[in-house]
Amino acid sequence: MTRFAPSPTGFLHVGHAYSALFAYEAAQRSAGRFLVRMEDIDPQRCRQEFERAILDDLLWLGIRWSGGVRHQSSNLETYGKAVDRLRQASLIYPCFCTRQQIRSEIAESSRAPHGPSGEMLYPGICKQLSEVDQARRILSGERYAWRLDVAKAVAKTGPLEWFDYREGEVPAEPEKLGDVIIARKDAPTSYHLAVTLDDHLQGVTLVTRGQDLFHATHIHRLLQSLLGLRTPRYYHHNLILDHAGQRLAKRNRALTVRHLRERNTKPDDVWRLLNLGPTSRRTG
Numbered sequence: 020m021t022r023f024a025p026s027p028t029g030f031l032h033v034g035h036a037y038s039a040l041f042a043y044e045a046a047q048r049s050a051g052r053f054l055v056r057m058e059d060i061d062p063q064r065c066r067q068e069f070e071r072a073i074l075d076d077l078l079w080l081g082i083r084w085s086g087g088v089r090h091q092s093s094n095l096e097t098y099g100k101a102v103d104r105l106r107q108a109s110l111i112y113p114c115f116c117t118r119q120q121i122r123s124e125i126a127e128s129s130r131a132p133h134g135p136s137g138e139m140l141y142p143g144i145c146k147q148l149s150e151v152d153q154a155r156r157i158l159s160g161e162r163y164a165w166r167l168d169v170a171k172a173v174a175k176t177g178p179l180e181w182f183d184y185r186e187g188e189v190p191a192e193p194e195k196l197g198d199v200i201i202a203r204k205d206a207p208t209s210y211h212l213a214v215t216l217d218d219h220l221q222g223v224t225l226v227t228r229g230q231d232l233f234h235a236t237h238i239h240r241l242l243q244s245l246l247g248l249r250t251p252r253y254y255h256h257n258l259i260l261d262h263a264g265q266r267l268a269k270r271n272r273a274l275t276v277r278h279l280r281e282r283n284t285k286p287d288d289v290w291r292l293l294n295l296g297p298t299s300r301r302t303g
């Protein structure tokens with residue numbers, strides 16, 4: 020079983036269409052099921068209008084999914100329970116930092132470790148807080164997120180591996196991403212937690228997604244082990260890049276499926292453009 024899990028924060032562009040078609044084809048090849056899930060935990064950026072447009076574009080492309088569309092926003096309680104379990108096991112800690120504080124801390128420190136995509140890793144400011152300080156700040160109403168204590172979690176699980184169809188067996192290296200956020204300040208979950216739980220709860224056996232999320236899988240594998248969840252297999256596919264070799268951005272309207280439709284492009288042309296679907300079936 021595969022899935023396509025867009026965040027409804029913009030119109031479907033050809034990069035997403037590629038991802039959706041890729042997952043759909045993979046399910047069809049193995050006579051498996053294909054699911055659609057809305058990753059809509061960000062209340063500021065997700066919009067109904069985008070969700071409707073994404074689903075409509077998928078149907079136009081000829082993609083049909085099994086069952087209803089799962090919404091992460093309707094499952095916050097499930098994620099909250101997993102956060103509670105991780106908290107009871109002392110594997111997460113409250114983080115009160117603002118982005119600005121993190122940036123200044125990194126700017127002042129002589130060592131600024133970076134993640135695999137060049138992002139700055141959390142410098143551990145709130146990891147040092149005593150339980151008394153944590154409780155005092157929570158009670159005073161300060162907003163906080165929950166961060167995973169990756170070192171502690173790894174010490175608990177021991178070495179882990181996951182399988183990627185292009186890379187083979189991959190040793191999990193969650194330390195590369197640092198103490199990631201498990202529950203945001205504005206939601207009782209984060210992308211990492213929700214996606215890992217949902218793939219398990221929905222019975223997804225093959226996760227196909229862009230190469231940009233390859234390293235996130237290290238964290239997902241760790242969460243699976245901590246929460247007793249199944250580990251699917253992974254296929255991280257290439258990203259569709261624009262002429263300048265950049266990832267497609269949602270704001271680039273010319274590359275949305277909506278725009279192509281308005282210009283009378285046919286679904287088959289999109290499949291052909293992406294070298295998937297009817298074309299890939301024809302050429303084997």
Ligand code: GLU
Pocket residue numbers: 024025026058214227228229232
């Ligand atoms: N919601 C993510 C996105 O739109 C995809 C997550 C995933 O496939 O794991 O980029």
